[in-house]
Amino acid sequence: MSLKIGVLMGGKSAEREVSLRTGEAVYNALRQKGYPCVKIDVDNNIVSRINEEKIDLAFLALHGKFGEDGAIQGLLEILGIPYTGSGVLASAMAMDKITTKKMLLFEGLPTPLFILVGKEEKGLDGMPSIAGRIAGEMGLPLVVKAPTQGSTIGITFVHQERELIPALELAFQHDPVALVEQFVEGVEVTASVLGNDEPIALPLIEIVSVTGVYDYEAKYTTGMSSHIIPPRIPEERQDLVKDLAVRAFKALGCRGLARVDFIVDRQGKPYILELNTIPGMTATSLSPDAARAAGIEFPELVEKIINLALNKNPASEGI
Structure with a gap:
């Protein structure tokens, strides 16, 4: 087969290790199928690596930010290289x-009911006030999520009101807005x-x-x-x-x-x-x-x- 495939893996997100495992599995499957392929760890030199390897298609084995959010998809669009999976807009959404x-x-x-809490609200209302408002509006239990993370990174299941503040703080470590969702x-x-x-x-x-x-x-x-x-x-x-x-x-x-x-x-x-x-x-x-x-x-x-x-x-x- 003349189609050379680059398995884009690793990357800079919190899900790097999982991505490396996904990429390795995909790479081995491609070799089993007889495709010429190469593993490419996505870093700041990704454009030069892609150009050096002269790949015909990118198999995206990336997870999380810069891999699953439309960023790498947009780069590949600019380079004119077809890639697996969803496009820029669908990936970002x-x-x-x-x-x-x-x-x-x-x-x-x-989809479960939800409200949003911005990080800037901490300075305006204070975390105890925010936690009380959320518990009053939504009831318990709840799920607090960092909205742009995968693999359950930045997620907390909240069963008591006192757990809300650390749950929000964890989400804010990853994103400026926390998603607070009804637990089903x-x-x-x-x-x-x-x-x-x-x-x-x-x-x-x-x-x-x-x-x-x-x-x-x-x-x-x-x-x-x-x-x-x-x-x-x-x-x-x-x-x-x-x-x-x-x-x-x-x-x-x-x-x-x-x-x-x-x-x-x-x-x-x-x-x-x-x-x-x-x-x-x-x-x-x-x-x-x-x-x-x-x-x-x-x-x-x-x-x-x-x-x-x-x-x-x-x-x-x-x-």
Whole structure:
């Protein structure tokens, strides 16, 4: 094969280590498929590296800021190099959980109630006053998030009012605005969506963490979480989740592969939590497991993502 692929990995975000693992897995799959490929650690010399390697396509194995937020996508657009996954705008919107939720609400898609707290409010009202106001308006429990981080970085589950201030301070370490979201108790389900203009949802996965929280450790430590396929929710609820996932994927203009995370509450109502435009592709990651349940082994999934980047075969071919 003459197509030379550069696996862009690593980067400068807090998710660098996970990205390196994703990149290594993708690189090995490409070699197994016979593609000429090279690993490129994304740093300040990325443009010269790309030019030196003379790649024909970039496989984006980056997570977090500067990789999943439209920044590297914009650079590749300028360089005229095709790349895997969503474009600049979709990547930027999906990376920002606040923008994502606003888009979901505009499209009439279900997402938990939320309010925003700006870092500048600390000096105006004081943190105890802010915490009291949030608890009064939203009730407890709550989830406080840093809206532009992935892999649950900067997230806190708040069960008591006194936990709000440290939760906000943690979020402010990463972003100038904290997203305070209603906690929805239920089953955590994720839907991987594959395609471009006519995307499809792969088999759903229910996530069960050993600690009860699907945090960074649970996501990337073998044995800390279980992936249950199919999830333990009624089949008609599964169909609804798949439909909502595809609608969310289209609403943000995603392409290639993305993952939509849900909570299905005790009454069976699904709520969209967020979208991930470059899902993890490590040994413990969700999207490869979903693809495998659909009969697509990891090297074939990688190749499908490449074909979608080149606007070739439809995602549903062979499924």
